Amino acid sequence: MNSIYENFTLSTIPSDEKCSQHRGNSAEQDSEREVRPPKWTKTLLVVFAVSLVFALGGLCILGILYFSLSVKLSAQETKSTHLGVSKELSALETNSKIMVKELTDNYTRVRETLFFYKAFAAQMKDWGGKLYYFSSDELNWSSSRAFCVSKGADLVTISNQSEQLFLFSEVKEYYWIGLNDLDTEGRWVWVNNQTLNETGVQFWHQRVSEKSEPDNWRGNNANGENCAIVKNYHNILNNWFDASCSSMYKFICEKKVRQ
Template structure:
């Protein structure tokens, strides 16, 4: 029997770096997470990579869910904290083309969208090979502050959020 301990170190005010143990498929994984608060929400930025559904299950197991982005301010805050691609809580798994957040709000209800727009060709979401049903957020030089639809089984870092 293994005993897991969560180790947290204060990085800056309102931010904490944690090593979080999680058992997944019978193995214990340690997830390094950055906990950051902003406008009444606590965000968890993973350093580990999981599929979209496993990322969501991890968030839910911690009393949170994948992030739901409701404003440009929140989008900009999140983008400022990441360098890699991260899962967000947006998908069209139930109905193709109808993008819904994990809290069941549609994009029309939240009123914000940050899909990548190509200068030539089809912009995101493009449902490439008719199988891209989960959304990621990117922040790199080629794709600043944009969302993309990708295959849900890809392994990516992820962002959880919890209201406090």
Template sequence: MKMEYELFEASGDKTHHDSTDVSDRSGWPIREKNHPSHKEALTAALGLLLLCALVALCVLGILYHNKGVSYEALSEQYSSVVERLSVQERITDVCQRALCGEGWRLFGVKCYYFSTDKLNWIMSRAYCAETGGHLVIITSRDEQDFLSSHAHETHWIGLNDLETEGKWMWVNNQTLTETGVTFWYKRTDEQHEPDNWRQEDESGENCAALGNESLGTDVWFDASCLKKKKYICEK
């Protein structure tokens, strides 16, 4: 009996002195868990945030570098293209003056002069003849587009029906049937050009021009040959 009491006492002392064990209501010991402190958790979170920030800075640096390289490359390409275009324009200008003369424009195998002064159709035809050419004769859509792109207001062309009303002839005596192209202005509800309007000139409208005073130069109009307009010579 004495021995059993000593064992019980020794066991009770062990339970009393072990600060890490607590007993539940059943009497069995339960060991407490060691949790990390708030300071350690905060330190870990700050470290993770710093790492993310460092990665973001690296990515931004790479993107900025690539953008800078791309901008410099595009800038160099643009400068190169501008320089080539400038050289081509100078070459074209030299060729035009060599082949056509001062103030003339080269297109295909022909040279064109766009006047700055205004004359009636008869005087325009005479001036072009003095330069060694004639009022322009239009034989293709490409030629028409070239002329209208450089003529920003109405210009005389070398087409007329002075000899026979309604029989339009070029200054080289070719008919419209022979050249094969026409660009008369077409109205939707009224008579198309040429309409031989006689309100301003009793003799009618017997000479042709690119455009008129209100519409663009991509189409033809008949007009009084007495009107003064700019004109286009060809040689």
């Protein structure tokens, strides 16, 4: 019986319905085909996803490298700037020290000069950028020098013929000058440590029939004569004498006003 009904059912269904049913089934199958993505699409998506991950990772790494490089460059710039500033500060400090020393030296010189002026205004001569004090008291050579030094000066150094002529015009008696051979007999040195060869001039008294100066005469002192004096002698370029350093004479102090 069932087979009869089944046959009947099949036979009662119009052929168009059969076709439409057949088309309906086919459409469902097509719909299933459209809903399900093909296998290669999944693969493509996976590849795309992996690529995206790698790309993001690469971007992160590039970002980190860029940040690291920026920090490094910034540190180098800061270090470079710091070195530049340090050098400038060091140069400024050096210049400041030089300026302070120059100012201090100038102040000391002005102060000593003023002191010298006040002390010896009545007995002082100004010549060639120097001040000369002609003492009225008599002292031995060492005490004479100590007096000059205590006033910011020293015994006179005659370093050229013009200075010799100026002094000759001023001296009326015997005066100590800053020349001696105390350290080595016969090696005459000025108080500023210049030798006669270095100044290039010397005006020792010359004798025709007797020994010329310096003669290191020992008549008054067994140690001889180791300090020099200038005399108001008839020959203005021939008037230096060596004498016993313990003898008492007037003296000439010299003070540089300009450097």
